[in-house]
Amino acid sequence: MRVVIAEDAAMMREGLVRLLTDRGFEVCAAVADADALRSAIAETAPDVAIIDIRMPPTHTDEGLRAAIDIRRDHPDVGVLVFSQYVETRYATRLLADRPNGVGYLLKDRVADVADFVEALTRVASGGTALDPEVVGHLMRAGRDTASLTPREREVLALMAEGRSNAGIAAALVITPGVVEKHVANIFAKLGLASSDSDNRRVLAVLRHVSG
Template sequence: MRVVIAEDAAMMREGLVRLLTDRGFEVCAAVADAEKLRSAVAASVPDVAVVDIRMPPAHTDEGLRAAIDIRRDHPGVGVLLFSQYVETRYATRLLADRPTGVGYLLKDRVADVADFVDALTRVASGGTALDPEVVGHLMRSGRDTTGMATLTPRERSVLSLMAEGRSNAGIAAALAITPGVVEKHVAGIFMKLDLPPSDTDNRRVLAVLRHIAG
């Protein structure tokens, strides 16, 4: 699996390179700013890019804007935002434009290397990986939109775990309920958010993101 890393902190960047290389990933490039990220992705077209949000020159949202450009210009490249910050302004657009092959993890909440590698692999394969805190921020930003307000607390818990990329079995284990009960909650979420079956859309992701973008 081929990876491009964009991280302006040298120690963090080199640490990611070593971590991924040791686990069999091919690191095509490791860069320190958004323009070099765009160039590296265009040159190597990796499976996935790991992107910090705040990078030179202004250290605001350069990485996030570059991630949006990458998803537009290279739709086959997965993007995993890896940051200390939750930025809802552009993150909603990043997620809602095409809610597949995308992730958003917070650096200080990733306690297990295996979890990070699993998330990166999932994003590269077209899945999603969202930190629960990120999901919480995004859901609060869209709390007044139609449909979300009708969900029960248990349905919201299921929804958050769906956004992390958990299977029904994984959700059942996390909430100490049966897979059958999870299926009923998921069906209820789809119904309340008016998400009918579709051959082209991932309802599990759209259930979290559809109204957030509004």
């Protein structure tokens, strides 16, 4: 799987290259600003790009803007936006209309290498990876989920992060069958139309929780 990394902190950039190479990814380019990122994407056509939000020259949201451009101009490239803080507003801008091939994670998540690599793979293959922080924010700020049991709320949050049933089962250490039952209950209680596709499911869940 081919990856482009855009991260201005050299230490982090090198760490990521090392981690991903070690895990069998091919790092096509590791750049430090948004312009270099845009040309690297055009040249190497990777499967996925890891993009830091704050990069030179303004250190504000050039990474985010580049990510939105890439999603528009190169729909096949997965985009994993990577940041030291999460802004719900950024997440909704990123997801905009289609939640496929997009991720928004805290940098802290690299500490759990397996989870991080799993999220990156998911984004590269057209899935979604939303940081639990973002989902938490959305759920706290969003519509009431009081009718759900605590377990169902956990499952809902994991669905919103973009995980598949298998992923949810692994995260909660339960069987996929139990997950399916929870999902069915959640959809019934919230009055959502059930959906086979993980992506459409994410969108439905997000639309619901963010009211």
